[in-house]
Amino acid sequence: MLTENLIYGISIFVLAVLIDMIIGEVPNKIHPVIYMGKLITKLKNYLPKTKFSGLLIVLTVSLTFFMITFIILFLTSYVNIYLYIILASIIFSTTFSIKLLIESVLDIKHDLEHDINKARKDVSYLVSRNTDTLSESRIVSAAIETLTENITDSVIAPLFYTAIIILLPYGMTLAIPIAMLYRCSNTMDAMLGYETDELKEIGYVPAKLDDILNYIPARISGVIVVISSLLHKYDYKQSWDVMRKFARKTPSPNSGYTMAATAGALDIILIKENVYQLGYGKSELTGNKIVDAVKITKTTSLIFIILVIMIYFILLIIFGG
Numbered sequence: 001m002l003t004e005n006l007i008y009g010i011s012i013f014v015l016a017v018l019i020d021m022i023i024g025e026v027p028n029k030i031h032p033v034i035y036m037g038k039l040i041t042k043l044k045n046y047l048p049k050t051k052f053s054g055l056l057i058v059l060t061v062s063l064t065f066f067m068i069t070f071i072i073l074f075l076t077s078y079v080n081i082y083l084y085i086i087l088a089s090i091i092f093s094t095t096f097s098i099k100l101l102i103e104s105v106l107d108i109k110h111d112l113e114h115d116i117n118k119a120r121k122d123v124s125y126l127v128s129r130n131t132d133t134l135s136e137s138r139i140v141s142a143a144i145e146t147l148t149e150n151i152t153d154s155v156i157a158p159l160f161y162t163a164i165i166i167l168l169p170y171g172m173t174l175a176i177p178i179a180m181l182y183r184c185s186n187t188m189d190a191m192l193g194y195e196t197d198e199l200k201e202i203g204y205v206p207a208k209l210d211d212i213l214n215y216i217p218a219r220i221s222g223v224i225v226v227i228s229s230l231l232h233k234y235d236y237k238q239s240w241d242v243m244r245k246f247a248r249k250t251p252s253p254n255s256g257y258t259m260a261a262t263a264g265a266l267d268i269i270l271i272k273e274n275v276y277q278l279g280y281g282k283s284e285l286t287g288n289k290i291v292d293a294v295k296i297t298k299t300t301s302l303i304f305i306i307l308v309i310m311i312y313f314i315l316l317i318i319f320g321g
Contacts (some may be wrong), residue, residue: 002167003320008085009166009175013094013159015089017305024099032094033182038186039064044191049198054205057192061183065228069177077173093229095158095179099300102294105143109287112136120158128194128251129272137285141270144285144293148262150254151225155301157217158182167315185209195251214254215302221300222247222257228299229265234292238281239265245279258300266292 028034039061069091077084104126111119119139124131126146131208134142158179165175185206192199193207222243230236242264243257250256256278263270263279266289270278283289 003164003316005171006312006316006320008172009163010309010316011085012089012092012176013163013305013309013312015085016092016096019089019093020096020098021103022099024103025097026090026094028176032069032091033183033187035059036065036184037191040188040191044202047202049202051201051204054192054202057202058185058188058205061188062181065180065184069180070173073176074173086100092162092176092179095162095176095183097150097154098298100155101147102297105147105290108139108143109290112139112287119251121126136287138271138273140285140287140289142267142272144262144268145259145270145272147290147293147297148225148258151258151297151300152214152218153186154252156221156224156304157186157214159304159308160217161213162276163311182213187211195308207260218254218257220304222261224259224303225265225296226263226298227303228296229253229261230294231299232265232295234265234296235267236265238267242279242281249278250276262293262296265296 025031040057043053043057043060047056060258073084073088073091076087104122108119108122108126111122116136116139118256119136120131120134123134123139123146127142129142131139131142159181162175162179165171165178168174188206189203189210191206192203193210194200226236226239226243229239239261243261246260246263248257250259256276259270260278263281267281267283268279268285268289269281270276
C-alpha cells in the first residue's frame with residue numbers, strides 16, 4: 001500500500017507542480033477558491049459577528065470542500081486510475097500557487113517603471129494597507145512582503161501537508177481533500193482574520209486555525225529561504241541572523257520567518273508602518289529587489305519540492321525493494 005501511495009504521490013506531485021508552473025490557475029468558473037470566497041461571504045453576512053459564528057464558518061466551509069473533493073476523487077478512483085491521477089493533480093494544483101504569485105509581484109515591478117499610480121493600485125490587491133500614497137520604496141517593500149509571506153501560505157504549507165498525508169494509511173484517498181482543507185483555512189484567514197470591529201470576533205477562530213496550521217511550514221520555509229540565499233550568493237549569514245532576531249516581530253506568529261529571512265538576504269528593511277520593521281539592511285528598495293526576492297521564492301519552492309520527491313524515492317527504494 002505504501003509503495004503504491006508513493007508512486008501515485010510522486011506522479012500527482014510532479015504533475016500538479018507542472019500544471020501550476022506552465023498553465024497557472026484553473027479558470028475562475030471552476031476554481032474552488034472562488035466558491036470558498038462566495039460561501040465565506042454569505043455566511044459572514046448572515047451570521048452574527050461572534051467567535052461561535054467564526055467556528056461555524058470554519059466547520060461549514062471546511063467540511064463542504066473536504067467532502068466535495070473526497071467524493072469526486074473517490075468516485076474517479078473507481079473509474080480509471082489514470083483519470084484519477086490527472087484529476088487529483090488538477091485539483092491539487094488549485095491548493096497552491098507559484099506562477100500567479102510570482103507574476104503578480106513582477107507586474108508591480110513593471111508598473112513601477114512606467115506608472116507609480118498603477119503600481120499603487122496593483123499592490124493594493126495584495127496587501128491590506130492603504131496604498132494611495134506609498135512611495136516607490138514602500139511599494140517594493142509591500143510587494144516583497146506579500147511575496148515572501150506567501151512562500152509559506154501559497155506554496156510550502158499545502159505541499160507539506162499533502163506530502164505527509166500521502167504516507168499514511170488511506171493517504172491517497174485523504175491527501176488532496178486535506179490539501180483543500182488547508183486552502184479553506186488560508187482563505188478564511190485572508191477574508192476574516194483582521195483586527196477590525198466587524199471581523200475581530202468572527203475572524204478569531206479562522207485566524208487561530210491558520211496560525212496553527214502554518215506553525216511548522218513557516219519555520220521550514222524560513223530555513224529554506226536561508227539555504228536559497230546561500231545558493232544565490234546573497235547574504236545568507238545575515239538572512240539567518242535577521243530571521244532569528246526579527247521573525248517574531250510581526251503580528252502573525254508565522255509570517256515573519258520568510259519575510260525576515262529574505263530581508264536579511266537582500267540587505268534591506270521591510271516596513272509596514274506602525275506594525276513592524278524587519279531587518280537592518282542598508283540597500284535601497286528598488287524594483288530590482290523584487291526580482292531578487294522572486295529568485296529566492298522560486299528556489300525555495302523548488303528545493304522543497306525536490307526534497308519531497310527525493311524522500312518519496314528513498315522510501316520507494318526501501319519499501320519497494
